[in-house]
Amino acid sequence: MYEVYGVIGYPVGHSLSPLMHNLAFRELMLKAVYGAFEVKPKDLEVAIKGVKALNIKGLSVTVPHKEEVIKFLDEVEDKALEIGAVNTILNEEGKLKGFNTDWIGFLKALEEEGIEVKNKKVVILGAGGASKAVVYAVKMAQACEIEIFNRTYEKALELAQKFGIKAKPWEDLKEAFGDLIIQTTSVGLNSWESPVEEEVLTRFKVAFDLVYTPLKTKFLSLAEKVGCVAIDGLKMLLYQGVEQLKIWTKKELPLNLINLIKETLYKEVSQR
Ligand code: NAP
Numbered sequence: 001m002y003e004v005y006g007v008i009g010y011p012v013g014h015s016l017s018p019l020m021h022n023l024a025f026r027e028l029m030l031k032a033v034y035g036a037f038e039v040k041p042k043d044l045e046v047a048i049k050g051v052k053a054l055n056i057k058g059l060s061v062t063v064p065h066k067e068e069v070i071k072f073l074d075e076v077e078d079k080a081l082e083i084g085a086v087n088t089i090l091n092e093e094g095k096l097k098g099f100n101t102d103w104i105g106f107l108k109a110l111e112e113e114g115i116e117v118k119n120k121k122v123v124i125l126g127a128g129g130a131s132k133a134v135v136y137a138v139k140m141a142q143a144c145e146i147e148i149f150n151r152t153y154e155k156a157l158e159l160a161q162k163f164g165i166k167a168k169p170w171e172d173l174k175e176a177f178g179d180l181i182i183q184t185t186s187v188g189l190n191s192w193e194s195p196v197e198e199e200v201l202t203r204f205k206v207a208f209d210l211v212y213t214p215l216k217t218k219f220l221s222l223a224e225k226v227g228c229v230a231i232d233g234l235k236m237l238l239y240q241g242v243e244q245l246k247i248w249t250k251k252e253l254p255l256n257l258i259n260l261i262k263e264t265l266y267k268e269v270s271q272r
Pocket residue numbers: 063102105125126127128129130131150151152155184185186187189195210211212233234236237238240
């Protein structure tokens with residue numbers, strides 16, 4: 001019998017997770033399939049009950065369910081609780097356990113580029129769901145200073161208080177400076193916009209954009225132009241998925257498989 005996995009979100013049509021996980025299951029010769037389930041916010045509770053009823057073995061959780069889903073789970077790992085978001089569910093004999101792998105995916109993407117966060121000043125744009133995992137990650141990696149800028153200042157303030165970092169008004173972004181600048185807003189997603197001007201990027205060494213459609217956003221193009229190391233969001237997506245597979249299969253993925261998934265994801269996004 002095949003095991004069933006999937007992603008829940010709203011919308012989910014754009015998700016690259018089925019491509020990534022079905023490829024991995026096939027290469028690992030596992031009898032498992034991965035689908036995409038579009039779940040409206042009002043149906044989240046009943047969908048999670050359905051996971052147990054249908055014995056779905058694991059789920060990825062995406063926008064807008066990462067925070068809300070927590071209250072429907074039987075157990076949530078401490079790190080995900082601290083972040084306040086779950087992006088991975090494991091069904092262990094009818095018990096649903098929640099995890100967060102976004103923060104690990106983010107750090108692995110930096111690690112792959114040889115970027116150190118320890119003792120660096122980090123500026124984060126955005127205070128939405130993705131930002132929380134990024135803030136947690138850079139705190140874990142011992143950044144010496146973290147500033148968060150968000151269009152809605154109250155949300156930046158809320159995150160800053162939760163994590164003990166500095167909130168800054170969006171208007172002050174033009175004076176921002178530091179070592180790493182991390183773009184976690186949805187600005188630039190399927191559009192040619194950047195939340196910051198080229199001049200701001202000259203004051204940073206590394207620029208990371210969580211957005212990966214397009215792969216090279218305007219933000220990253222400007223960053224590259226002024227000599228920053230530019231990192232796209234697809235690597236984070238890849239590594240958060242690799243961590244999900246570890247949780248579901250209880251196995252380390254071989255490097256050649258990680259490279260194959262990476263190649264496949266880049267090919268897919270560049271063709272979109
Ligand atoms: P979210 O919770 O909806 O948050 C959206 C953020 O973008 C908020 O901070 C919002 O500010 C800001 N924003 C939206 N429009 C803006 C504008 N015109 N000007 C300035 N700020 C604006 O979304 P999310 O889950 O954090 O996701 C954000 C992005 O990260 C998405 O593009 C998503 O695809 C990407 N992402 C990538 C990965 C990955 O693995 N690479 C993982 C997660 C998310 P307000 O608070 O003012 O509304």
